[in-house]
Amino acid sequence: TRIEQALRRAIAADEVEPYFQPIVDLDSRRIIGFEALARWTDPEIGVVMPATFIPIAEERGFISQLAQKVLRKAILAARDWPDDVYLSFNLSPSQLVDQQTVSQIKGILASTGFDPRRLEIELTETGLMTDPRSAAKIIEELRDHGMRIALDDFGTGQSSLGRLRDFRFDKLKIDRSFVSSMLEDQPSEHIVRAIVALCEGLRLGVIAEGIEQEEQAQLLMSLGCSEGQGYLFGAPIDASAALLLVHAQD
Numbered sequence: 001t002r003i004e005q006a007l008r009r010a011i012a013a014d015e016v017e018p019y020f021q022p023i024v025d026l027d028s029r030r031i032i033g034f035e036a037l038a039r040w041t042d043p044e045i046g047v048v049m050p051a052t053f054i055p056i057a058e059e060r061g062f063i064s065q066l067a068q069k070v071l072r073k074a075i076l077a078a079r080d081w082p083d084d085v086y087l088s089f090n091l092s093p094s095q096l097v098d099q100q101t102v103s104q105i106k107g108i109l110a111s112t113g114f115d116p117r118r119l120e121i122e123l124t125e126t127g128l129m130t131d132p133r134s135a136a137k138i139i140e141e142l143r144d145h146g147m148r149i150a151l152d153d154f155g156t157g158q159s160s161l162g163r164l165r166d167f168r169f170d171k172l173k174i175d176r177s178f179v180s181s182m183l184e185d186q187p188s189e190h191i192v193r194a195i196v197a198l199c200e201g202l203r204l205g206v207i208a209e210g211i212e213q214e215e216q217a218q219l220l221m222s223l224g225c226s227e228g229q230g231y232l233f234g235a236p237i238d239a240s241a242a243l244l245l246v247h248a249q250d
């Protein structure tokens, strides 16, 4: 298709760029990390969002090529941040069935000299279920190398609490659908409360996504959630804006 051809060309020309959304410590409001989110603007088609082009790259078999280029760029940007600011990167479902994923990531870390402990890898439950054994192996290898694993969009999709026993995660990301409704909707508030308690019991980190209002941040803090992400703290921005932002807080 036209969009697939344009995407292949853009990847070859290195035109897919990581943007960076701030992740803050909810108490101090300091930026402690950024999530890399891929952005692509085609000269003719215009802005194409990842929800459109990531699935195309997955289906057409060039997601690992795309992901490696975006990860490398993201790490080159993150190298300029203070050492205590981490980078979070999304892995696609098909990368969790590809045993080359680990060596590709290790290769990029080695060639950029980036500390693996500053890299967090986000996975979704859908991605784990295609081939759970392969996914578990990849997770173990990434953790052994020093990276942290976060389970993204927690509480939606193919959620099962058994997943928390079968795979070793370091952090859960509470899906923004719960956060966006938690002030008006009692069940959502209770679900968030339960996820935070679960993370405490399992000694997992926890982060709330999609925080848009101060009242949501206050409620999350009172529930014991330590990290937050959302438009209240900042939308995804390009590498130079992220660099300015992270240095402005010192």
Ligand code: G
Binding pocket: 036, 037, 038, 049, 050, 051, 054, 067, 070, 090, 091, 092, 093, 236
């Ligand atoms: O801003 P937002 O539209 O960026 O992102 C939409 C979706 O695309 C999110 O679910 C996000 O996880 C996913 N996404 C964004 N960038 C990447 C990427 O580099 N790799 C993968 N696998 N998913 C991404």
Ligand code: G
Binding pocket: 021, 037, 090, 152, 153, 176, 209, 210, 211, 212, 229, 230, 231, 232, 236
């Ligand atoms: O699925 P994942 O969590 O990886 O993707 C994050 C997505 O959520 C991106 O599309 C990003 O642009 C979007 N996003 C980030 N913060 C907010 C927010 O506060 N509100 C809404 N509606 N979307 C957000």
Ligand code: MN
Binding pocket: 035, 090, 122, 152
């Ligand atoms: Mn994510």
Ligand code: NA
Binding pocket: 152, 153, 173, 175, 176, 209
């Ligand atoms: Na998410």
